[in-house]
Amino acid sequence: MDNQIAVGLGERVVSKDPGMVMVAFGLGSCLGIGAYDPVAKVAGLLHAVLPARRRPDDEEPSKYVDSGIDGLIEEMEKAGADRRRIYLRMAGGANMLTQAAFSKAFEVGANNIQSAHKTIDRLRLRLTNQEVGGHTGRTVRLYVANGRMTVRIVGGKEQDL
Amino acid sequence: MKIAGKTLSDQAVTRLQDLVTQGFKNAAAGLSSMIDQPLEVSCPEVSCFSLSQINRFIGDPENEAVGIYLRSEGDMGVQMMMVIPIEKALQLVDMLMGEKEGTTQELGSLERSALGEVGNIMGTFFLNAIAAATGMTLMPTPPAIVVDMLAAVVQLIIAATGEEIEETLLLTVSVRCGERDLSVSFWVIPEAHLLDYALKEPVAYG
Numbered sequence: 001m002d003n004q005i006a007v008g009l010g011e012r013v014v015s016k017d018p019g020m021v022m023v024a025f026g027l028g029s030c031l032g033i034g035a036y037d038p039v040a041k042v043a044g045l046l047h048a049v050l051p052a053r054r055r056p057d058d059e060e061p062s063k064y065v066d067s068g069i070d071g072l073i074e075e076m077e078k079a080g081a082d083r084r085r086i087y088l089r090m091a092g093g094a095n096m097l098t099q100a101a102f103s104k105a106f107e108v109g110a111n112n113i114q115s116a117h118k119t120i121d122r123l124r125l126r127l128t129n130q131e132v133g134g135h136t137g138r139t140v141r142l143y144v145a146n147g148r149m150t151v152r153i154v155g156g157k158e159q160d161l
Numbered sequence: 162m163k164i165a166g167k168t169l170s171d172q173a174v175t176r177l178q179d180l181v182t183q184g185f186k187n188a189a190a191g192l193s194s195m196i197d198q199p200l201e202v203s204c205p206e207v208s209c210f211s212l213s214q215i216n217r218f219i220g221d222p223e224n225e226a227v228g229i230y231l232r233s234e235g236d237m238g239v240q241m242m243m244v245i246p247i248e249k250a251l252q253l254v255d256m257l258m259g260e261k262e263g264t265t266q267e268l269g270s271l272e273r274s275a276l277g278e279v280g281n282i283m284g285t286f287f288l289n290a291i292a293a294a295t296g297m298t299l300m301p302t303p304p305a306i307v308v309d310m311l312a313a314v315v316q317l318i319i320a321a322t323g324e325e326i327e328e329t330l331l332l333t334v335s336v337r338c339g340e341r342d343l344s345v346s347f348w349v350i351p352e353a354h355l356l357d358y359a360l361k362e363p364v365a366y367g
Binding site for chain 2: 008009025026027028029030049050094095096097108109136137138139152153154155
């Protein structure tokens with residue numbers, strides 16, 4: 001029986017426990033960013049809420065995409081991962097509302113995606129797959145044992161990412 | 162209770178609760194006349210939380226739910242969201258359309274527009290009561306309907322406020338129709354002006 005651990009909004013989890021499955025439920029505009037080192041078998045999942053940290057002293061770096069990815073990679077390296085081997089996948093960043101009256105207020109999803117690409121480029125990391133944008137909520141799972149990452153939408157089955 | 166650097170006394174919280182209760186009673190009266198059945202509204206629960214803790218206020222985050230979202234424009238920004246589990250939303254549509262319970266099986270455009278009307282009625286009645294009590298001008302936007310995982314639905318609030326506000330005040334009530342719990346939760350997320358109103362010394366009328 002796998003040990004499933006929920007990664008809440010603004011949280012990250014890093015682990016080498018092969019029995020662990022990390023899960024971020026119902027990502028709407030939030031981004032779920034999964035990182036894996038296939039040699040050290042270290043996995044990390046970030047559930048970021050907003051695009052960019054504004055104050056460097058903010059005590060919740062995982063809340064933001066930019067500082068969240070920084071923190072995720074650092075913690076994985078402390079656990080034995082090598083950033084040259086780490087690859088990333090991400091899902092989320094949806095715009096849950098399509099109505100024109102709200103569209104401007106709901107650019108957070110798109111801004112989160114943009115911030116992730118910027119940060120990944122800055123850190124020279126590899127993004128191997130993504131399922132982002134659109135208007136649907138998603139649950140993502142990351143299996144520590146083999147780095148499998150899945151996405152599920154409401155009423156759907158887990159699909160490999 | 163502290164929010165956005167301001168301390169809310171018990172008295173201020175009560176004042177806010179009273180104000181929102183008036184709003185909800187008025188909103189329930191609006192919905193009640195729409196479905197032609199009496200409704201009861203619970204006393205609002207007031208909580209203060211950081212936006213990233215939003216999942217603590219909901220049930221199973223993967224459950225399918227309907228969110229009816231609207232906000233006010235005018236003197237004050239208030240976000241309102243009704244969150245209804247999908248099966249209860251289908252029942253509510255049956256009530257709205259005068260159908261036997263169990264008739265509606267899915268939410269097509271007609272059903273969504275009926276739920277949108279619920280948002281319209283409740284939002285307008287709610288804001289009217291708040292406007293009357295505070296003297297502010299408040300106009301609701303058209304409602305938006307989202308059907309998705311519960312967690313994704315409530316993230317709408319974060320998408321709308323998250324960039325500016327880290328902490329927020331959440332007022333929730335539940336609605337009953339006789340013995341039946343409609344399982345509708347109403348979330349009201351006021352901006353600072355409403356807090357200012359709550360912090361002001363009460364004026365004695367009459």
